Amino acid sequence: MKLRTFIKKFSTDEACRAHLESVRWPEGPVCPRCGTVAEATAVVNKPGYWQCRPCGKQFSVTAGTPMHGTHLPLSVWYLAMYLILASSKGISAVKLGEQLGVQYRTAWHLGHRIRAMLASGEKPILSGLVEADETYVGGKAKNLPKGAAKPEKRGRGTIKPMVLAALQRGGEARTLVVPSASGAAIAPALWGWTGKGGATLLTDELAAYDWIGRKMEAHHAVIHSRGEYARTVGGVRVHTNTAEGFFGLFKRAIVGVWHQVSPKHLHRYASEHEFRWNSREAEVPQRIARCLLGTAGRLRLKDLLA
């Protein structure tokens, strides 16, 4: 969908709200208190509000989303979602602010709230061949929020946050920011993403993957330190190239688009990258609809800055 078409379609709050209701409530208004579907009536003189007939609760379609109670018009939210989700690499808060005509801080806050929605959508179990890998990402001390404690020292030098990723071949990706690559830090995520290990795990030789792999359907590793990057085991091509490509794109977005990613907010950028990867074959309107189903609650600026 072209930007011009999009702006025409979603230029008013009424149009955005009607669209949001059609996406979140395909069967009619859903009461957030009692869960009753399609038994609410529109509240007179309170645009966007519904009253549940069985329990009397008044509610709107933004309840339970970060869009609830914001001062920004829904049309600005929609345009921001378009700008973020139509771009192949993301957009900086500076650019987002310029395009929307809002202040930097507002744009930064908006971007993080949209990322929170992207993170909270439905996530099917990964199965079949699943590559797992982990990488250090940026995290320079100077990018820490003002007044934040210095990152704790550990081993040699300063801790950098680590991102764990699992990617189903031909399928979706999952990410998690972890404190280290120890088995205790990464095992629960890998077992969770693959539904208690119902997948064949493909990794490099990191020791933690060995015992994680014992609870998976199968585990094959390539030994990078021996110069081995791919081999074939029983018809399975063993490598972690998909995961490495995923991380390569992520790091390029951090350096080239977002510029500054502090460890504190890294998980949200990882969520955006994951979402972009997972919806790479979807059209922009489908990506926006998927974003709108995110149920992340409110995310206040003061909590983000805390």
Ligand SMILES: [Zn+2]
């Ligand atoms: Zn109700």
